[in-house]
Amino acid sequence: xxxxxxxxxxxxxxxxxxxxxxxxxxxxxxxxSLGHINVWLAPGRRGRVLIDTGMHQPDTxxxxxxxxxxxxxxxxxxxxxxxxxxxxxxxxAARLARRFGAPVRMSEPARAAAExxxxxxxxxxxxxxxxxxxxxxxxxxxxxxxxxxREVLGSIVSGLPVxxxxxxxxxxxxxLRDPWRASMxxxxxxxxxxxHLDQAAVVISGxxxxxxxxxxxxxxxxxxxxxPLADYLASxxxxxxxxxxxxxxxxxxxxxxxxxxxxxxxxxxxxxxxRQILAGTGEPRTTAExxxxxxxxxxxxxxxxxxxxxETLAHIGYLHGRGGLERLAAxxxxxxxxxxxxxx
Ligand SMILES: [Zn+2]
Numbered sequence: 412x413x414x415x416x417x418x419x420x421x422x423x424x425x426x427x428x429x430x431x432x433x434x435x436x437x438x439x440x441x442x443x444s445l446g447h448i449n450v451w452l453a454p455g456r457r458g459r460v461l462i463d464t465g466m467h468q469p470d471t472x473x474x475x476x477x478x479x480x481x482x483x484x485x486x487x488x489x490x491x492x493x494x495x496x497x498x499x500x501x502x503x504a505a506r507l508a509r510r511f512g513a514p515v516r517m518s519e520p521a522r523a524a525a526e527x528x529x530x531x532x533x534x535x536x537x538x539x540x541x542x543x544x545x546x547x548x549x550x551x552x553x554x555x556x557x558x559x560x561r562e563v564l565g566s567i568v569s570g571l572p573v574x575x576x577x578x579x580x581x582x583x584x585x586x587l588r589d590p591w592r593a594s595m596x597x598x599x600x601x602x603x604x605x606x607h608l609d610q611a612a613v614v615i616s617g618x619x620x621x622x623x624x625x626x627x628x629x630x631x632x633x634x635x636x637x638x639p640l641a642d643y644l645a646s647x648x649x650x651x652x653x654x655x656x657x658x659x660x661x662x663x664x665x666x667x668x669x670x671x672x673x674x675x676x677x678x679x680x681x682x683x684x685x686r687q688i689l690a691g692t693g694e695p696r697t698t699a700e701x702x703x704x705x706x707x708x709x710x711x712x713x714x715x716x717x718x719x720x721x722e723t724l725a726h727i728g729y730l731h732g733r734g735g736l737e738r739l740a741a742x743x744x745x746x747x748x749x750x751x752x753x754x755x
Pocket of ligand 1: 495497599600618
């Protein structure tokens with residue numbers, strides 16, 4: 412089955428519309444090319460349970476002022492569930508927890524990642540930065556500085572909320588009226604939670620499975636994962652097993668059916684990128700040359716440059732870890748040379 416978008420009219424920014432399984436679909440603004448994030452209100456035991464929160468910024472605050480006064484939230488919020496620690500998902504969590512008196516629940520690895528992300532340089536230590544320079548030939552201190560990640564993160568996340576009970580793999584979430592089950596994924600973000608309502612064949616996929624863009628998979632200092640691409644590919648293979656009728660509710664874009672088809676497209680996309688790196692390293696290449704080869708057509712500055720380096724390194728690391736690329740270090744420079752093609 413191919414990917415099929417559901418013919419549902421997306422809500423206006425800040426509005427809630429009812430969809431499957433008595434969920435309310437809410438859209439909140441996100442700056443840049445993303446434009447929006449989808450968040451979800453599900454029936455709780457007394458009021459509603461919110462899944463993801465929006466980014467902490469004035470127009471999201473304004474949207475929440477309107478939502479707080481709307482009918483779906485007449486009974487308040489019982490809990491806030493966060494799929495992962497990225498600012499568009501987690502940014503308003505502390506603020507909404509205070510406003511609604513609701514506990515914030517996320518997985519333990521996601522919580523740890525949120526704490527690291529609040530630290531300077533994304534939690535990277537001087538030793539970690541030095542190791543990356545040595546091992547990968549990339550100066551992440553400079554990349555972080557140009558991305559101004561510290562200033563940006565300081566304002567678009569409303570702080571760390573008081574931790575609620577951690578969401579565990581396989582847990583049926585007690586705050587939700589219906590038996591939603593959590594699955595935990597890695598690769599895009601540590602401990603990314605997807606929520607499954609098997610009886611209605613609905614999954615809230617967060618950023619783990621998106622219909623029209625590929626989620627960033629990055630290797631950079633301060634990250635807990637050592638091989639995020641392998642983690643992400645493993646997660647895609649799991650999501651490819653969802654029944655064909657499953658309605659996927661992604662954090663960005665339109666709800667769809669065809670999880671397996673979309674997961675296979677994304678798997679193919681990463682395999683193609685891996686092949687591109689091997690094809691481009693018959694002669695030894697630096698990491699910077701490979702970033703240019705993969706992302707050369709796009710203008711890269713600040714944040715996008717950091718993501719492009721992270722994504723390229725995730726693919727280099729995957730190949731190097733499996734013997735597909737050889738690391739050649741000489742004169743303070745690191746170059747990569749293809750040595751085996753049967754690792755993809
Ligand atoms: Zn994300």
